[in-house]
Amino acid sequence: MTSTYITTTIPYVNARPHLGHALELVQADVLARHRRAAGEQVRFQAGTDDNSLKNVLAAQAAGVDVQEFVDANAAAFTGLARPLSLSVDDLIRTSSDPRHRPGVERLWRACAARGDLYRRHYEGLYCVGCEQFYTDAELVGGRCPEHGTLPEPVSEVNWFFRLSRYADELRELIADGIIRVEPTERRNEVLALIDGGLTDFSVSRSTARARGWGIPVPGDPSQVIYVWWDALSNYLAALDYASGGANLDRWWDGAARRVHLLGKGVLRFHAVYWPAMLLSAGEAVPTDIVVHGYLTENGRKISKSSGAPGLVSTVDPYDLVDACGTDAVRWWLLREVPRGADADFTVERLIARANDELANGFGNLVNRVVSMIHRYRGGRVPAAPDGAPDHAAVDSAPLAAALGNAPGLIAAALDDFDFRRATEAVWRIADEANRYVNRTRPWDLAKAGDDAELAAVLAALLAACQAIGTHLAPFLPDAAARIARQCAPDATGCLPRPAPLLPRVV
Ligand SMILES: [Zn+2]
Numbered sequence: 001m002t003s004t005y006i007t008t009t010i011p012y013v014n015a016r017p018h019l020g021h022a023l024e025l026v027q028a029d030v031l032a033r034h035r036r037a038a039g040e041q042v043r044f045q046a047g048t049d050d051n052s053l054k055n056v057l058a059a060q061a062a063g064v065d066v067q068e069f070v071d072a073n074a075a076a077f078t079g080l081a082r083p084l085s086l087s088v089d090d091l092i093r094t095s096s097d098p099r100h101r102p103g104v105e106r107l108w109r110a111c112a113a114r115g116d117l118y119r120r121h122y123e124g125l126y127c128v129g130c131e132q133f134y135t136d137a138e139l140v141g142g143r144c145p146e147h148g149t150l151p152e153p154v155s156e157v158n159w160f161f162r163l164s165r166y167a168d169e170l171r172e173l174i175a176d177g178i179i180r181v182e183p184t185e186r187r188n189e190v191l192a193l194i195d196g197g198l199t200d201f202s203v204s205r206s207t208a209r210a211r212g213w214g215i216p217v218p219g220d221p222s223q224v225i226y227v228w229w230d231a232l233s234n235y236l237a238a239l240d241y242a243s244g245g246a247n248l249d250r251w252w253d254g255a256a257r258r259v260h261l262l263g264k265g266v267l268r269f270h271a272v273y274w275p276a277m278l279l280s281a282g283e284a285v286p287t288d289i290v291v292h293g294y295l296t297e298n299g300r301k302i303s304k305s306s307g308a309p310g311l312v313s314t315v316d317p318y319d320l321v322d323a324c325g326t327d328a329v330r331w332w333l334l335r336e337v338p339r340g341a342d343a344d345f346t347v348e349r350l351i352a353r354a355n356d357e358l359a360n361g362f363g364n365l366v367n368r369v370v371s372m373i374h375r376y377r378g379g380r381v382p383a384a385p386d387g388a389p390d391h392a393a394v395d396s397a398p399l400a401a402a403l404g405n406a407p408g409l410i411a412a413a414l415d416d417f418d419f420r421r422a423t424e425a426v427w428r429i430a431d432e433a434n435r436y437v438n439r440t441r442p443w444d445l446a447k448a449g450d451d452a453e454l455a456a457v458l459a460a461l462l463a464a465c466q467a468i469g470t471h472l473a474p475f476l477p478d479a480a481a482r483i484a485r486q487c488a489p490d491a492t493g494c495l496p497r498p499a500p501l502l503p504r505v506v
Pocket of ligand 1: 127130
């Protein structure tokens with residue numbers, strides 16, 4: 001059976017999560033649920049990056065013990081699974097998970113055995129916010145392009161990874177689509193980066209500069225392993241890479257797809273450094289690198305690292321779910337964020353979208369249909385429209401088309417990682433079903449005593465509602481389950497009394 005491994009990045013836990021983290025988790029969850037429903041074996045992997053110097057600095061600034069600080073924030077990240085209804089299979093925490101450190105060390109040793117790790121003196125400008133060195137050309141007015149902060153000069157002996165050795169191989173894998181980078185503009189960005197020349201990069205720092213936090217370099221306790229090496233290794237470490245065995249075979253080497261979701265700011269780490277490390281270690285490379293943009297709020301990037309004024313997050317996913325509900329939050333993230341691009345969030349837009357499409361659209365449709373079946377047929381599910389009168393069949397053609405097209409459109413859109421297009425295909429069913437009600441006017445058919453026609457219309461509408469329950473499941477698992485229950489007849493062939501499924505958000 002086909003197996004697919006889907007990962008999100010593991011965020012730093014220097015603060016609580018914001019809505020941007022929810023976006024990546026929800027996208028990964030949709031892909032996982034969709035593929036499971038298609039009968040594939042799926043492992044949805046997430047976690048937290050505890051070994052970052054940023055965590056140490058944030059804890060010290062807050063005057064809190066580092067481990068305690070990291071524990072509290074990590075719990076806020078892993079706890080998102082409940083309010084966001086995530087079907088995550090496994091969470092790895094890099095500071096406490098017993099699988100992680102030996103996995104990082106094994107990858108280090110594998111690359112060392114290949115002759116790809118060496119020591120040399122290095123001087124450069126380092127942004128702690130990004131945990132990376134910048135060249136003068138990459139800085140904007142001498143400042144970090146992500147954080148707007150001044151990088152700190154660093155001069156020390158470090159371990160380096162021989163990235164330059166893999167430039168040609170990497171270019172070919174990406175150009176040929178063996179490693180698929182989406183969207184295309186990101187793929188071109190990676191190819192341009194490679195064409196600009198790949199230089200070896202520093203993969204350790206002095207233990208003193210790391211404040212003693214992190215994983216020591218095997219055989220060199222004066223150095224700790226670079227946070228990005230440490231963090232990227234989680235994708236293998238979570239599969240028991242250190243000991244090898246069944247999980248590694250099934251979800252990495254043997255998987256049909258190894259899919260990484262990530263934000264545009266960490267593209268080079270995932271599309272250049274990580275595959276090169278894997279090539280060096282003799283492991284399979286990712287099949288899909290799926291890049292999303294940033295969420296902004298009133299035009300400003302939503303961020304938890306407040307390196308510059310105005311970058312403090314006000315969008316807490318817990319608060320948002322408390323106020324608006326899981327379905328409304330997931331729907332906004334899936335329905336309004338363009339593929340691979342930035343999107344501006346406002347709570348007003350989230351509420352408007354939820355009220356228009358969830359409450360007035362899906363919720364109202366199902367409620368209307370079930371109510372009519374109770375009013376006109378005592379709750380009894382009408383027979384399938386076999387030999388339905390002609391004009392009902394004509395009227396139902398656009399609805400039938402929306403229903404028939406939905407599975408293919410959803411699958412194609414999700415293969416493209418286009419969540420807006422996928423949700424549009426489900427929305428189209430509700431939209432056409434509502435038009436169908438208005439065209440066929442079941443209340444007039446009831447008044448005229450046209451029972452056969454009425455039964456055919458109600459049967460078509462109920463089938464549409466049931467299909468919505470099915471197709472909505474990867475996107476809105478909670479709402480879909482309520483719709484499916486509302487549209488499922490009991491042992492006597494009756495539908496449950498209509499209940500509000502998707503109340504308005506106020
Ligand atoms: Zn930075």
